[in-house]
Amino acid sequence: MDELPEDLTELLEEYARHLRLGRNRSAHTVRAYVGDARSLLLHLCARAADSGVGEIDLSLLRSWLAEQGAGGAARTTMSRRASSARTFTAWLTRTGRLPVDPGPRLASPRPHKVLPAVLGRDQAREALTAAESGAAQHDPIALRDRLIVELLYATGIRVSELCGLDIDDVDRERRQVRVLGKGNKERSVPFGVPADQALESWLRYGRPLLAATDSGRALLLGRRGRRLDPRQARTVVHEVVSAISGAPDLGPHGLRHTAATHLLEGGADLRVVQEILGHASMATTQLYTHISIDRLRQAHDQAHPRA
Structure with missing residues (x-):
């Protein structure tokens, strides 16, 4: 039936x-x-x-x-x-x-814990460099695509949060974005100089060429001037990452995982990462400690003579 x-x-x-x-x-x-x-x-x-x-x-x-x-x-x-x-x-x-x-x-089947794929530091750097070089000619779509990749990696925000950003949500003086996350919870997330440079180029040379009467205050726009759809952002990330040799196939959520993993590997406190990602539960954030430990073990096995 x-x-x-x-x-x-x-x-x-x-x-x-x-x-x-x-x-x-x-x-x-x-x-x-x-x-x-x-x-x-x-x-x-x-x-x-x-x-x-x-x-x-x-x-x-x-x-x-x-x-x-x-x-x-x-x-x-x-x-x-x-x-x-x-x-x-x-x-x-x-x-x-x-x-x-x-x-x-009704008991729930216990799901297997699967560690998400992430980019290595060199792979992330290569992806960001490729996005930056593609935007060198000030093509508005290339400038937008560079900003998508830069902001997702710099902030670890969700793709829905990225596409929901308005121009007024960006504080370039403090280098932070105001994000409306799950459950309408608002948080501020910092970003670095490269993402700020991508913002500057997009706002000066890219967005004005795509803006239309129904663009409103949306930060990121599609080709027709409307607010960028998350599916378009996913396509952008897949295309950028797929060009990197040896990189796993991942989308915006993979960049979020990558940002969290690299923060922890760089010494960030787990609670800081939880706040940046907007996780309601610390248990969710702790998944990334397993990723970091797994990557350390792989590096140890490959490099140590008595591994």
């Missing part, structure tokens, strides 16, 4: 409205939660065509997750879907559609 009965379709629409109204969830998160709820309801209907949401219980949740695993879903995906199912059943219970919430008893 690929289609839900009309009453369940209406239920999903109501659930989507609820998700959009609460907790400042992104459109991407709402789509994922609704997609998981739809998958669960399809699983319910497949068990019995006339089943209602009041019949969702722990055994159904477990069989749905097992089906995901049998279909090849990764443990991290299954863990996210378990969390999504708990959110859905909690809402069903609050709205009186379920007498008892089975969600809290």
Whole structure:
């Protein structure tokens, strides 16, 4: 069965409205939660065509997750879907559609901890040099692309945060950007001289040539003068990094990982890195200590005669 009965379709629409109204969830998160709820309801209907949401219980949740695993879903995906199912059943219970919430008893598959790929210092330097040389002729797109790479690496901000920056969010005198992060939490992040030079070139020679009537105060613009879309920024990073010999395939989030790793390798305090990245939990930031230790171990194994 690929289609839900009309009453369940209406239920999903109501659930989507609820998700959009609460907790400042992104459109991407709402789509994922609704997609998981739809998958669960399809699983319910497949068990019995006339089943209602009041019949969702722990055994159904477990069989749905097992089906995901049998279909090849990764443990991290299954863990996210378990969390999504708990959110859905909690809402069903609050709205009186379920007498008892089975969600809290649904265990999440523990995801394997995968260390993200990062650039080495030399690779990062090569990528930034390539972006700078590409902007030497003052082509507005090349100037913008250089700024994208410079700011992402200099600040470690998320690509959505980068694309959400307005001109007024940049304090060049203090060399810092004001960022609106997850949960509408605001933080200030410093950047260095190379990023400031890229900003100067973009604001003087690049942005004025792309600016249009609907540009507003957006810092970064697309070819048609509108605020830069995060997908365009991802393409820029992939193209710059893919030209570096031996570099892993990574996008803006990879530059964020790289910035955090290089900060810690340079001696930055873990809490400082947490503040820069805008992590709510120190546990998230501690992942980068594992990356640093792993890189040290690789260097030791390659260089020490008795490794």
